Amino acid sequence: xxxxxxxxxxxxxxxxxxxxxxxxxxxxxxxxxxxxxxxxxxxxxxxxxxxxxxxxxxxxxxxxxxxxxxxxxxxxxxxxxxxxxxxxxxxxxxxxxxxxxxxxxxxxxxxxxxxxxxxxxxxxxxxxxxxxxxxxxxxxxxxxxxxxxxxxxxxxxxxxxxxxxxxxxxxxxxxxxxxxxxxxxxxxxxxxxxxxxxxxxxxxxxxxxxxxxxxxxxxxxxxxxxxxxxxxxxxxxxxxxxxxxxxxxxxxxxxxxxxxxxxxxxxxxxxxxxxxxxxxxxxxxxxxxxxxxxxxxxxxxxxxxxxxxxxxxxxxxxxxxxxxxxxxxx
Ligand code: DAH
Numbered sequence: 001x002x003x004x005x006x007x008x009x010x011x012x013x014x015x016x017x018x019x020x021x022x023x024x025x026x027x028x029x030x031x032x033x034x035x036x037x038x039x040x041x042x043x044x045x046x047x048x049x050x051x052x053x054x055x056x057x058x059x060x061x062x063x064x065x066x067x068x069x070x071x072x073x074x075x076x077x078x079x080x081x082x083x084x085x086x087x088x089x090x091x092x093x094x095x096x097x098x099x100x101x102x103x104x105x106x107x108x109x110x111x112x113x114x115x116x117x118x119x120x121x122x123x124x125x126x127x128x129x130x131x132x133x134x135x136x137x138x139x140x141x142x143x144x145x146x147x148x149x150x151x152x153x154x155x156x157x158x159x160x161x162x163x164x165x166x167x168x169x170x171x172x173x174x175x176x177x178x179x180x181x182x183x184x185x186x187x188x189x190x191x192x193x194x195x196x197x198x199x200x201x202x203x204x205x206x207x208x209x210x211x212x213x214x215x216x217x218x219x220x221x222x223x224x225x226x227x228x229x230x231x232x233x234x235x236x237x238x239x240x241x242x243x244x245x246x247x248x249x250x251x252x253x254x255x256x257x258x259x260x261x262x263x264x265x266x267x268x269x270x271x272x273x274x275x276x277x278x279x280x281x282x283x284x285x286x287x288x289x290x291x292x293x294x295x296x297x298x299x300x301x302x303x304x305x306x307x308x309x310x311x312x313x314x315x316x317x318x319x320x321x322x323x324x325x326x327x328x329x330x
Pocket of ligand 1 (some may be wrong): 297
């Protein structure tokens with residue numbers, strides 16, 4: 001029997017151990033043979049031989065089980081070592097990531113206004129009726145609310161339709177003077193070539209003592225800003241309407257596709273509308289209980305800027321996460 005104890009100890013693989021198991025414990029194995037032999041032994045010896053054999057059977061089984069666990073653990077560790085992945089290994093197939101064109105454009109806008117000492121405010125995406133509409137001189141049932149198709153929750157809560165409510169939140173929580181921008185996501189029920197239900201805006205607000213802020217100030221900074229963003233373009237202000245500003249204007253730049261000659265993108269006008277602005281309406285100041293102040297405000301769509309800068313035709317392609325498109329912005 002001793003040789004089988006040795007064989008178990010010397011087995012170097014689970015496979016070899018299995019061979020031993022069959023040779024020792026199998027139907028035609030050593031133990032079975034010994035038990036057959038025992039039957040021929042003289043009766044008075046049988047009991048002792050059987051006791052001996054049973055002792056060996058149980059001891060060999062214990063040795064076998066212990067050895068099997070050791071070998072299995074060893075083999076598993078070797079396999080793990082062999083299949084290990086070197087995460088520090090340099091891969092030539094990977095490419096580096098890049099900012100999404102919308103975020104890159106947003107960063108540039110923020111960079112410009114930060115350099116002009118505007119603080120960056122964020123506000124909140126789930127807004128209430130007061131901040132998104134009421135305080136911005138858009139009372140209930142005012143027809144101008146139709147300009148913005150709103151996603152409503154219950155209890156007068158909604159997804160903000162523009163970043164203008166951040167003006168209100170900032171004025172309600174701080175004293176003038178104020179110089180702020182508010183970049184962020186906004187939501188409207190709209191979906192076509194130039195509209196997605198979620199997009200990004202940057203709002204701007206400047207408030208100072210009465211008589212200190214003029215349309216000329218607004219015009220100066222927006223012209224400077226648009227040249228920073230689009231390079232050498234013409235800028236023009238067109239009278240317009242927003243409930244929260246009076247007077248209001250929309251701002252156009254000369255078409256970046258045809259340099260103002262007139263093309264399909266600018267509908268042959270030579271101009272592209274890029275933002276809205278104006279002098280803060282007295283009703284807005286009244287809503288936040290500001291007195292003896294004057295200010296200007298503006299708002300713009302970041303996706304529109306990104307599309308014009310990168311000449312992207314379909315707004316929706318910015319939100320599809322298509323690697324082929326995004327790769328081009330590395
Ligand atoms: N909130 C406007 C919109 O979503 C954009 C806007 C226009 C903001 C004029 C302003 C502004 O602050 O003065 O269309």
